[in-house]
Amino acid sequence: MLKKLNTDFFIRPVVIVAQELLGKILVFENYRGIITETEAYRGLDDEACHAFRGPTPRTQVMFGPPGVSYVYFIYGMYYCLNIVSEPEGQGSGVLIRGVRLLDKPYIHLDGPGKLCKHFGITKEHKGINLTVNEKFYVLDAPKVTNYCATKRIGISKAKEKLWRFVLEE
């Protein structure tokens, strides 16, 4: 039986966490999806990270304990889901960009906004600790190696970093 991912998983370097989240199962209420696409955002030295310039009311949860959800609202119409990574105080997180539904594999939610819209994830779900919550968590799964690294999408700074990871299908 697969176990829920715990703090030990999320406390590691954010780029590693982003890579290893591929193939894991995101569970939110009655939805389950295989994570197919992620991006790493590192607080300390990554200008594209929301937390780069220190904590603000919006980004404070990124500086909290690993394994907690960081949901933000963007472009006036979409929510995006991240999972805080690295030790507390680092301001790092992994953006979940795509999942394929477990029970409906023909539905691929390819895009962070689409994912949150389909699952019904909003700012209400920001600050939830996925390592202890009963309805919102990530299930472990065998490690995958068939993925590629590319440039991150939609950012204007630190464009060169290859911190977007996509499962090959």
Next chain:
DNA sequence: CGCAAGATTATT
């Protein structure tokens, strides 16, 4: 307090 920019998406 005003304002520009933004980790997107669907459409042209």
Next chain:
DNA sequence: ATAATCTTGCGA
């Protein structure tokens, strides 16, 4: 390539 749409954070 661009509109839709509104919150956030910075500067004044």
